[in-house]
Amino acid sequence: MKKAIRYSIIVCLFSWAMFAVVHWGFGIGADTPTGLMAFSTVYMFFPLITALVLQAIDMEKFNHTGLVNFKVRWSWVVAWLLPVVMVFLCILINGMMPGVTLEYNSEQLINQYHVPEDQQEMVREQMGQMPAYLMIIITLVSGLAAGATVNAIAAFGEEYGWRNYLVGALREVKFWKAALFIGFVWGIWHFPLILMGHNYPNEPQWGVLLMVVMCILLGVIELYFVLKTKSMIVAAIMHGTINAVAGMTIYFTLGGNDFVNGMQGLSGFITMAVTILCIWVYDKFISKDNILSMTLGESIGRGIQDNVTMTTDHDQLRVEQGDQGQRLGSGSPIDFHGSASKEERD
Numbered sequence: 001m002k003k004a005i006r007y008s009i010i011v012c013l014f015s016w017a018m019f020a021v022v023h024w025g026f027g028i029g030a031d032t033p034t035g036l037m038a039f040s041t042v043y044m045f046f047p048l049i050t051a052l053v054l055q056a057i058d059m060e061k062f063n064h065t066g067l068v069n070f071k072v073r074w075s076w077v078v079a080w081l082l083p084v085v086m087v088f089l090c091i092l093i094n095g096m097m098p099g100v101t102l103e104y105n106s107e108q109l110i111n112q113y114h115v116p117e118d119q120q121e122m123v124r125e126q127m128g129q130m131p132a133y134l135m136i137i138i139t140l141v142s143g144l145a146a147g148a149t150v151n152a153i154a155a156f157g158e159e160y161g162w163r164n165y166l167v168g169a170l171r172e173v174k175f176w177k178a179a180l181f182i183g184f185v186w187g188i189w190h191f192p193l194i195l196m197g198h199n200y201p202n203e204p205q206w207g208v209l210l211m212v213v214m215c216i217l218l219g220v221i222e223l224y225f226v227l228k229t230k231s232m233i234v235a236a237i238m239h240g241t242i243n244a245v246a247g248m249t250i251y252f253t254l255g256g257n258d259f260v261n262g263m264q265g266l267s268g269f270i271t272m273a274v275t276i277l278c279i280w281v282y283d284k285f286i287s288k289d290n291i292l293s294m295t296l297g298e299s300i301g302r303g304i305q306d307n308v309t310m311t312t313d314h315d316q317l318r319v320e321q322g323d324q325g326q327r328l329g330s331g332s333p334i335d336f337h338g339s340a341s342k343e344e345r346d
Contacts, residue, residue, distance in 0.1 A: 004169035008185040011050040011161060015043060019192040030197045040193055044154050047161025047189075055165075065168040066300070068160075069231035079225045079234045080148060083242040084140060086271050087263065091252050094267035100256040104132040109250050111202075132252070139248045147241025155239035162186050162219070163226045163235040171297030175223070178296050183219030187212030203258040214264050217272035218242070224279050227291050227299040 019039075022028045028035040055062065062068070095102035106127040110120050127135070162182050170178040191208045194200060200207025222235040242263065249262040260266040283292050291299045 001170065001173065004166050004181065007050065007054060007161070007165060007169060010054070011047050012185070012189050014050055015046040015189060016192055018046065019043065023192070023196075036193075036196055036198070040198065041154055043193065045157035047159075047165075048157040051161045051165040065164055065232075067164045067167060067226065067230065067232040069229075070233060071231065073229050073231075075225060075229050076231075076234050076237065079229075079238045080144065080241055082221075082275070083147070083238060083245055084144070086242075086268075086275060087245050087248055089274065090263055090267050090271040091249050093270050094249060094253045094256065094261060094265075097256055097260045097267060100260065101254045102252055103254045104135070104252055105254050106251075107254060127251075135251055136248070139245060139251075143244035143248075144241060146244045148237050149240075151240030151244050152233075152236045153240075155243065156233075156236040158186075159222075159232050159235040159239055163222055164232040167223070167226065167232070167296050167300075171300070172295055174295050175227075175292045175299070176220075179220045179223050180216060182223065183216030184212060186219055187215035190215070199264045200258045207258065207264075210259070210264060213269060214272075217269060217276065220276050221272060221279065224283070224291060227296065228289070230300060 022039050026035075028039055030036065052062075055064070091102065094100055104127075106124045109115070109127070110123055115123055162185070166182050166185070167178070170181065173181070188208075190198070190211050194207040194211050195204050197204055198207075200210060203210075222238055225234045225238060226232050246263040246268075249267075253261060256265075258265060262268055263271065280292060283289050289299075
């Protein structure tokens with residue numbers, strides 16, 4: 001646990017210090033959205049940099065957890081497509097919130113991104129010319145493609161720290177406690193960006209708390225898939241895909257506010273809670289993996305142990321078969337094709 005706390009303190013202080021330099025030294029902030037977006041991408045690699053530096057100091061190998069694993073499993077596909085399902089569910093839940101209606105419109109987009117008044121009419125015309133179904137198709141195709149490629153590369157910078165280094169540091173900790181710890185650190189790590197309007201442009205102060213809640217809930221889902229697949233790459237893909245498709249919620253909701261709208265609001269929290277419930281049911285009653293009741297080390301080690309056991313059993317079977325063959329060949333009247341020998345038949 002000490003190793004996890006050390007990493008968490010260092011990565012936060014390092015990241016916040018870098019933000020302070022960029023913000024006060026170069027004037028990048030809420031008034032410079034392009035510069036802030038560019039820095040946000042760089043910011044995502046600070047957890048990776050911090051982890052690599054600490055690994056070098058501790059003389060650990062790059063992939064000491066074994067979770068930088070590119071072996072594709074069926075659950076990779078589930079993790080890749082799940083964000084799309086979650087976004088659609090979020091839109092439906094969002095539409096049930098007081099003061100919110102489901103309607104294909106540009107107003108939420110204009111409000112969310114503070115589109116300048118001289119450009120607002122152009123945005124309305126462009127969205128008015130594009131049918132809702134076409135917007136959905138374009139967003140899904142481009143989002144899924146980006147989520148598994150360029151977005152996943154950027155998300156890898158974060159996930160190497162959260163769902164790789166910290167998983168190794170918390171290997172003796174139970175799933176729920178580890179997920180809570182990682183999610184909390186992940187959430188507060190964002191706070192300088194949140195105060196600059198990221199995700200919660202109209203409620204930046206409350207946004208810091210809301211972001212922590214979001215990261216805890218989403219962290220439970222991502223951590224499950226990491227342990228299920230024995231790979232943190234799946235977390236990078238899921239993270240990248242969510243970043244790519246979550247914005248679709250603002251195209252189809254009208255009204256509401258930062259507290260209830262989108263994956264980062266109450267609608268998203270309910271969506272993720274439902275997803276976690278489904279994962280719990282699947283883990284306990286269907287797959288019976290019981291990942292959610294184990295320590296992180298047990299979940300990772302069990303997959304390795306299962307492979308070792310299978311290999312050992314296979315080798316033992318070959319040895320036993322070889323011994324049996326030698327015994328049969330040395331004095332038995334039965335040959336290896338299961339037929340009696342000529343002498344026996346005679």
